[in-house]
Amino acid sequence: MFRWTIPERRVGDRNLPTIPTEIYLEIFEHLAPSGEKLSVEQTKTLTRVSGSCKLFCHIALPRIFEHVDFVGLVYYRHDNLPFSRNISWCSRMAAGEDLALWGAECTRECNFRDWQLESEGSWAVNMFAKRFTSSLSHMTNLRRLTFTRCFITNNHWRAVMALRALGELAFDKCQFTETAQLEDGIHTNHPMNLRVPSIEFYEGGAHAYVAARVFNLGHLRSLKTDLPFAVLLDWPQDYILEQLHLSQIKYSSPAHEFVLRATLRKIRQSVAELKLSFYDHMRLPDFEHYLQSNLSEIIQKLRSLTLVVDPNIRDYLQSHVKSPPLCFRVGFSENMEKLIVQSHAPCYPGGIRFVPPWQPSSDHLQQSTLPLILADFPNINYVEIYGTAIRLKGDSWVEAPVPYVAVDSTGIS
Known part of the structure; x- marks a missing residue:
């Protein structure tokens, strides 16, 4: 520069x-x-x-400027240094100052957080939000963009549409406008065709269908979302989706079961990584039958399966006998390589993960659980059950470190 x-x-x-x-x-x-x-x-x-x-x-x-946070709550941040710096930076970008524009070109991740329209001070929120949103046009090398607890208008969609290098787009607990207006004055619920390889979408509310109609699903490779949003998606025949994470699945609900089965059947031809998060595992005793009914012989290219469940006493007892914590014989392709079962375990302050008393030992996984898994999935090379993991190293299985992941049924990871 x-x-x-x-x-x-x-x-x-x-x-x-x-x-x-x-x-x-x-x-x-x-x-x-x-x-x-x-x-x-x-x-x-x-x-x-x-x-x-x-x-x-x-x-x-x-x-x-590699990571930029635009935080709302305008009336509570008037003396906040980052907020003031961002206002000055956006003003300099609008004025065409070289150093400010160069900083924008260096931005790789941008986060908008807490831009909500309240009855008091909505004009100020709108004013600052428009200024910060307009700055996105200068972030030509932006790779990841997230909106958390924000209102989303057509200005936001146009700004995102112009980001040619964008690889990841995420929305969490956002408010979407019911209709959008194009330059020619025509009102429509789907103002554009947004092509982003990876999308995360959670808790979109009553107007989530606006986003569902904007996304170009034919170019989507990774989708992380909740079941209420998944039902709104109309998948084309020529999709290329490879990674799917579905959360907020209530498996005691027949409606959720129907949506889950229909969704998996639509994307069964290409998905290699699947993650399903259930939040009422304690309601029904026949979780194994549920998996067999909904997942059997659906996804032939699957390589990685992750189940997030609420563990209960039954799982704890079974982990100490010959049967595994969950029945994994659900009919997936024999090419499965990775199998993970996580629990909705809380985290203590500081990110320390709670270790449940039913966490199996690595010896138990190798001696009791692994033989049952290998009988159905001979190509498995990684198994993780409730925080204990083993992996195949050469010709033998060894204990493996478990990467920390904040496990939850909703929210952007």
Whole structure:
């Protein structure tokens, strides 16, 4: 964006050897490790350092603007430094300032949070929301965009539509306008055809059908959503969906069972990774029969299956006898490679995951559960049950670390 040289070093009139750029990069890596979202203090530090010279600015600014949060609650954040900085940044982008525009080009992830229309102060929320939304047009390299507890208008759809590099789009607990208006004044419920490879959508409310008609399902490769939204989707014949996560499945509900079965039959030709989250596992004793009835011989290309359930005493007792915690003989393809069963276990403050007393040992998985699984799925190479995991290493099974995942029936991960 601008020319820079390695900073000169002097003591009085005497020149000192220059420091290689690699050393400066290591120093910045210590100040703010790459790949991690900056804390408020790290952002302040990099902001101060970026004003020292052009080289430091060239290193620091991409890190500062790599992850951007636009937070609403206008009347509660008037003295908030990030909020004020974002207002200034958006104003400079609108004015065409080179440094502000370069910062926008460095943005890879943008999050809008808590932009809700309330009876009091709606004009202010609208004003700031429009300013921040208009800045999206300058984020030409944006990869992920999320909206959490936000109102969504046609301006938002147009801004998202212009993001050619966008790979992931997420909505959580958003309010959608009932109708949208195009430039020619025509009102329609589906103003455009939005092509994004990955979509997350949760709790869309009464007007979620607006989003359902906007998304181009033929170009969708990954979908994470709840069952109420899944029923609104009309899948084309030439879909390429590879990953599907469905949550809020109440398996004691005949209506949910019908929707689940219909949805899985529609996408059975291409999905390789399936995750189903149930939230009333304790209601019925025949969960195995339920799986057999709904999933049997449906998805032949499936490689990974994850079930998120509410464990109960029956599972705890069965995990200590010869049968597995759940019956996995549900008729999937013999090419299945990964099998995961998680529980809706709460997390303590600080992200420490609750370990249930019914967590099986790795020895139990290998000796009791694994033989039953391999009888139906000979290509399995990873098994995880309630926080205990084993994987195939060479010709033997070994205990594997379980990556931390906030398990919930709803919400953006």
